[in-house]
Amino acid sequence: MSEAAAADRVSARPGVQPGTATKYVFVDSPELTAADLALRGYEIAPGVQIKETCFGLMITGPEADVERLVDELRLLDPDRIFVKDRGFPPGDERRCRANLGGARPGFYGHENEMRLVRYISSGLRALRDPKKADLLRAKPRSPDEPLSVERLNTIIQES
Amino acid sequence: MAKVFIYPGTSLILSDLVSRFGHRPLGSALSVREKVQTAGLDSPPLQITPEDPKKGLRFAAVEVPSGVRGRMSLHGPQIEEAEAGIIILDADLAFGCMGCARTNELVRFLLHQRDIPILELTYPRSDEEGIRFVAAIRDFLSALAGGAAA
Numbered sequence: 001m002s003e004a005a006a007a008d009r010v011s012a013r014p015g016v017q018p019g020t021a022t023k024y025v026f027v028d029s030p031e032l033t034a035a036d037l038a039l040r041g042y043e044i045a046p047g048v049q050i051k052e053t054c055f056g057l058m059i060t061g062p063e064a065d066v067e068r069l070v071d072e073l074r075l076l077d078p079d080r081i082f083v084k085d086r087g088f089p090p091g092d093e094r095r096c097r098a099n100l101g102g103a104r105p106g107f108y109g110h111e112n113e114m115r116l117v118r119y120i121s122s123g124l125r126a127l128r129d130p131k132k133a134d135l136l137r138a139k140p141r142s143p144d145e146p147l148s149v150e151r152l153n154t155i156i157q158e159s
Numbered sequence: 160m161a162k163v164f165i166y167p168g169t170s171l172i173l174s175d176l177v178s179r180f181g182h183r184p185l186g187s188a189l190s191v192r193e194k195v196q197t198a199g200l201d202s203p204p205l206q207i208t209p210e211d212p213k214k215g216l217r218f219a220a221v222e223v224p225s226g227v228r229g230r231m232s233l234h235g236p237q238i239e240e241a242e243a244g245i246i247i248l249d250a251d252l253a254f255g256c257m258g259c260a261r262t263n264e265l266v267r268f269l270l271h272q273r274d275i276p277i278l279e280l281t282y283p284r285s286d287e288e289g290i291r292f293v294a295a296i297r298d299f300l301s302a303l304a305g306g307a308a309a
Contacts, residue, residue, distance in 0.1 A: 018196045026171060084174035085184075087191030087204075094202055106169060109252040113171045119283040120172055123293025132290070 021063040022086040023070055025056040026110070028117050029080035037073055037081075045069040051090040055114065056081075058090040079124040082117055161303040164241035166266060167253040168234065172282075173245055176293065180300040185241055190233040204233060219265060226258030227265065234266050243303050244270045245296065249281045276303065 027037055038052040041059065048061035048069055057073075059066050074081050088095040097104040126132050161182045165173040168187035177184035194203030207229055215228030218235040238244075246267060253263050270277060278299040283289040 016195050020196075021192070024171070082171055082175040083178065084171045085186060085188035085192070087188045087195050089195075092195075109167070109169050110171060112252040116282055116284075116289075117172065119286055119289025120176070120293060121289075122286040123283070123289040123291075126290040127293060127297060 016089055016092070019062060020060060020089070021066045022058060022060045022089050023066055024058055024084050024086050024110075025070065025073055026082040026084075026114065026117070027056045027077070027080060028082070028114065028121065029077045032077050032080070037076065040076060041069055041073060044072050049090070055110070058086065060089045079121045080117075082120075161242040161300075162240055163300070163303070164237055164244040164270060166244065166246045166263075166270070167250045168237075169252070170247065170250070173247065173296075176296050177245070177300065180297055182243075182300055182303060185237040187233065190237060194233075207232065218269060224258060224261070226256075227261050230258060230262040231265065234262065235269070238266065238269050238273065241270070241273070241275060243275050243299075244273075244277045245299070246270065246277060246279045247282060248279055 025037060027034060034052050034054065034056050037057050038050055041048070041050045041057060045061070045065055045068065048059055048065050051058040051060075059069060061069075070083050074083070090096075091098075093099045095104060097107075162185050163177045163182045164185045165177060167173075168185075170186070174184045174186050174188075191204050194200055197203070197208075200206050200208070211232035212225070212228055214232040214235060215230075218231040218238075219228050253259070255263075276299070278295065280292060280295060283292040
C-alpha cells in the first residue's frame with residue numbers, strides 16, 4: 001500500500017489524526033452523574049467530541065482543548081473525578097465492544113481500580129486537612145509491622 | 160514538569176495523581192496513541208513495524224521471546240525518557256500471559272537500573288491507607304522539578 005493511501009485510511013477514522021488526544025473522565029460521586037458532566041462539557045467546549053458512558057466520559061479533540069475541558073470538569077468535584085489518557089478514540093472499531101463482543105480491552109483494569117478510588121478520594125480530601133493527614137501518617141504502616149523501641153518508649157512515657 | 164513513568168502503565172489512579180500534581184505521566188496509552196496515529200498500521204498495538212523489534216532489542220536480548228521485545232518497543236523508550244517512576248507492587252491488574260509477566264519484570268528491573276527517583280507503593284485498601292498513599296505520592300512528586308500543588 002502506498003504511503004498516501006495509508007494516510008488516507010488513517011485520516012478516514014475519526015479522532016486518530018496526529019495532534020488529537022483522547023481522555024477518560026471517571027466520576028465516582030454521589031452528587032454528580034456522567035450526564036451532568038457531559039452537559040457541562042458541551043457547554044464549555046463545543047468543538048470537542050464527548051461520549052457519555054456508564055462510568056463518565058470519553059473526550060476526543062485537539063490536545064489543548066481536551067486539557068482545558070478536563071481542567072474545568074475536574075472543578076465540579078475535584079476529589080471524585082479521575083482522568084487518564086486513552087490510546088484509541090471512542091467508538092474505534094478496533095477497540096469498541098460493540099464490534100468485538102465481550103468487555104472492552106482495559107475494562108477489567110478500570111473495574112479493579114474503580115473499587116479503590118474511594119480511598120484515593122479520602123486521601124485527596126485529607127490533603128486539605130493537614131492535621132488528619134499527619135496523624136494518620138504517624139500511625140504504624142500495617143498491623144504486621146513490629147513496634148519500634150522508640151515508639152514503645154514514647155507510649156510508656158505518655159501513659 | 161517532570162516525566163513520570165507509571166507502573167502499571169494503564170493505571171487510572173497513578174495517571175490521575177501524577178497529572179493532578181503537575182507532572183506528565185508516561186503510561187501505555189501514550190505509546191499506543193502514537194501507534195494509532197501512525198499511517199499504515201491497521202491493528203495497533205498488536206501490529207508492529209520493522210523498526211519496533213530494533214527498538215525492543217535495545218532492552219531485551221535477541222533470545223528473549225519476541226512478545227517481550229515487541230512490548231518493550233512500547234515501554235522501553237518511555238523508561239529512557241522518564242525522570243522519575245512510581246511502581247505499584249501489588250498490581251493484580253497487570254496480570255497477563257507470560258509475555259506480559261516477563262515484560263513487567265523487565266520494566267521494573269530497568270526502572271531500578273536507571274538512576275532516577277523511584278517510589279514503590281501498594282494499593283490502598285482503607286481510608287487510612289488511601290491518605291498515606293496520596294500523601295506519599297504528593298510528597299514524592301513535589302520533590303521533583305516543576306511540581307505543583309493539587
